[in-house]
Amino acid sequence: MGDVYIRHIELLGFEKRFYPSQHYVYMFLVKWQDLTEKVVYRKFTEIYEFHKVLKEMFPIESGDINTENRIIPHLPAPRWFDSHRSTQNRQSTLSEYCSALITLPRKISRCTHILNFFKVRNDDLNPPMASQFKKPETFLTPKDSKKGAADITGPIILQTYRAVADYEKNSITEMGVRTGDAVDVVEKSESGWWFCQLKNKRGWVPAAYLEPTDGPDESEEQEPNYAGELHVVCKGYTAAQEDEVTLKEGETIEVIHKLLDGWWVVRKDENTGYYPSMYLQKSGEESTPEKTQLRNREAPPRRSTIRNIKSIHNQNRKQISQETYRRNSVKYMQGRRKLKNNFLNKGGTIAEDEREAQPAIPPRPSKDLILIRCSESTKSKIK
Incomplete structure (x- = not known):
């Protein structure tokens, strides 16, 4: 069996997804050496993190030592995440980047980092979806490269949020914000860290420091699920x-x-x-x-x-105390146990009070009594 490698990567378009929260993923058709073709979905942030690691793995080929030796393609991240740029320009950059990747020398184009990144994942085959949420919206790129942005099936519109307090970043992957800053949210993660852009800066910002500019967030009013x-x-x-x-x-x-x-x-x-x-x-x-x-x-x-949070949405935000969580949770579990017991009783299991009402079973006769009665029975037959 020969070496595993990628023959071709084609950008098909992107999807707008709403579960578990609103975000965007790019769709790539990956053609492998055994002629199989797989569709994979990758986020903005995943591709950019992948690119940074690739540059660290090959510092000479990335131009870190001498810019004249650079052969790894550029990936202009600030333009990438600019919500005011057309989708056509953004996708063209990605398409050119992927095409250049597979033309690099074997030690790069066939390295495990690239192969693993474009391998099919479980969520590629089974995208996260729930019946109560909207279905993903797909936007395909035109096959004719001469067509303009107007021919794309739809735009990517990033949501704008406002910072409610000052936040100082603690690592190079984070981004600091000041009260009142308007940032574009590229990706919402359930972890509580959101990937944002502010002018030419980008990085992770705690979701707690951000609020929508025009109203409550779509996930703000969800109710507790005491079933767990x-x-x-x-x-x-x-x-x-x-x-x-x-x-x-x-x-x-x-x-x-x-x-x-x-x-x-x-x-x-x-x-x-x-x-x-x-x-x-x-x-x-x-x-x-x-x-x-x-x-x-x-x-x-x-x-x-x-501290010193300045949010116009605080007064409308639903606050639930920990005591309320505990009380409602205990109440739910008690109700669940009660329903379970009632179900078992109706299903044929005899309840305690019903067992007491059952007629008593007579005691079994002793061994001696049984022998005497057998003897009397034998005598009567002889007579």
Whole structure:
């Protein structure tokens, strides 16, 4: 069997998805050496992170040592995430970038980093979807490269949010903001970290520091689900606030409320509290490299811990106390147990009071009594 490599990569277009939150993914048709063709979906941020790692792996070919030696294609990230640029220009850049990748020398074009990035993942075959959410909207690029932006089936419109407080970045992948800054949100992650752009800056910003400019966020008014959704703890965390919970890696808990800032309300037995969503994984789901990398980061700040917050939406935001979570959760579990007991009783299981009403079973006669009666019976037959 020969070496595994990619023969061709074609950009088909992009999708606008609404689950678990609104985001965009690019669609690529990947043709492999065995003539198989696979469609994969990748986010803006995934492609850019992939590009940065590739440059680190090959510093000479990326021009870090001498710019004249650069053969790895450029990827102009500021233009990439500019919401005011046409979709045509953005997709053309990506298409040219992917075409250049597979023409690089074998040690680069066939390296495991490129092959693994374009391999089919589980979410490529089964995109996250739920019946109560909108179906993805697909926007295909025109086959004729001479056509302009007007021929594309639709635009990408990034949402604009306003910073409600100052945030100082703690790593090179984050972006600092000042109160009142208007940022474009490229990707909303359930972890509570959102990838944003502000002029020529870009990076991760805690969702707790952002609010919509024109009204409540689409996920802001969701209700708690006291039935709970099973999750497994992938990284332990020690509570820093009274309303948080301490959990160890490997424990199974129930998520009863998914909040926008990345701190979810979870239930362990009858205890409830906040826990970082980035350290949880839905029961039955397989771990991915992206999720593993995310767990190495610190949990985002909670909305309730932001000092001097200046938000016009605070007065309309629904606040639920931890005592309310606990009380409603216990009430739900008690009601569930009651329904279960009633179901078992109606299904043929005899209840306690019904068992007491049953007629008593007469005691079995003793061995001696049985022998005497057998003897009397024999004598009567002889007579």
